Amino acid sequence: MCGIAGIMYKKSRSRGLAPVGDQLVKMLETMVHRGHDSAGVTVAGESLKSDLLIRIWADESVPAEATISQAKETVMRAGGAIVSAETQDSYLRLAVNYEGDVPRLAEALLQTPGVVLHSIGETSEVIKDVGTPVVMDARHGISKISGTHGVGHVRMATESKIDISHAHPFWAYPFTDVTVVHNGQLTNYHGMKREYESQGHHFQTENDSELIAVYLADKLALGVDLNTALEASLDDLDGTFTYLVSTRDGMGYAKDRWSAKPLVLMETDSVVALASEEVALRSVFTEELDRTEPQEHEVMTWSA
């Protein structure tokens, strides 16, 4: 069992950014009974003063300081100009001006010893950690981040180990700003993973949910639009899943043919919010609200 949440302010580009980080933390903390092994969020649409935002975790296979130092060097060698570099324990947040090929930069970073690449975004970043959302927020200051939209996850580990990299969201390497949170288990994970690896796709973890991110990345690379990619996943992925995807300027969900995992949806003219449980929506929207429950074999997408 895991909990997922997503929120999007439809007109925030014209009306100003919304407290997306704070609201995701609130929604996730309300669902912490669904999983307290790890937590994570993607906040999208931030006001950035750089081309790219890179989120790295030093996996401590080598000393974290060395990994962080080498990651910065890698970015500069690839032609990136570092605008700012913030470190928090083993985490590195780099704001970078970069006009080159993002997959090439990502590949160079992945070759750097100790680097685990959580995200590269033009408008978004992935922040994830072990423990509960409140603990994560205290360490990373998520509730101070504003944006247009975002998704989040609390994890009860069932398929793979508990560590920072196995936490959600998963970034759809190497597509900037495409990230996924998933509740469920994929039963054709190993076969599809082998197939994608043979085609040159990268997996950074043993978590079955990472497959969804890679799957969507593969579809998007072929020029498929997000809604069509989500629809195709309903038949290509086997097992149980309700997942949310956040993109540069959009958000969507896909729900399996068994309707096995919960999701409630609330939508007004200005905001759309989704969560595994209504109680999470009520942590942000305190008034009685109209919500629906998406049914089996369904997808839906929105634009910020």
Add this chain to the structure above:
Amino acid sequence: MNRSIKAAVAEGVDEIVIKNPAARHNIAVGIRQSCKIMIEGSVGYYTASQLDGPEVSIVGNAGWALGENLMSGKITLSKNAGASVGASMRGGEMFVGGSAGARAGISMKGGTLLIGGDSGFLTGFMMQKGRIIVCGSVGDAAGDSMYEGTIYVGADVGSLGADAKYEEPTEDELIELWAELQRSGVDGKPRFRKIVSQKKLYHYDTLERLERTLI
């Protein structure tokens, strides 16, 4: 909260109002004495589950497994219910004013589940007794693997589940169904379709196959 409700009922309180439930879970669970409980607002999972006797009225939506294992009494929900409404209910009445999610009445063993709107995938999955009345449409696999019991559908059926079949309802059945709808405040007289078990998937043998070979 459930301990407080039980204590109040034990002291003779027969009407309880719960305000601002904020979609929280497990509200009004395990109450086994007659009383009236009004819940003003939407509720979360397992609301009014394991009841034996009370009348519970909810103004709002409900999450998964509303009224799970209802033994007797009545549950009324004004809006939509999540998945598995009335799971394993054995008696009593349940009314959902809006629509229900997947697996409505799963493993139902008695009583009546009346849904004013639609219900989702696997309605009546493995039901063993009782009635599910859906005024709107049902999703795919309706009545899948049902043993006994009846599902009435007022509009469309996505598809029949394994071992389910249609049967023509009698005029008396329809008249009784329409009267029930009227009592619950549902307009219209839909020409209900009736779904029952083909009874080809299971057998009445009391012995397992291995046990039979041993005798």
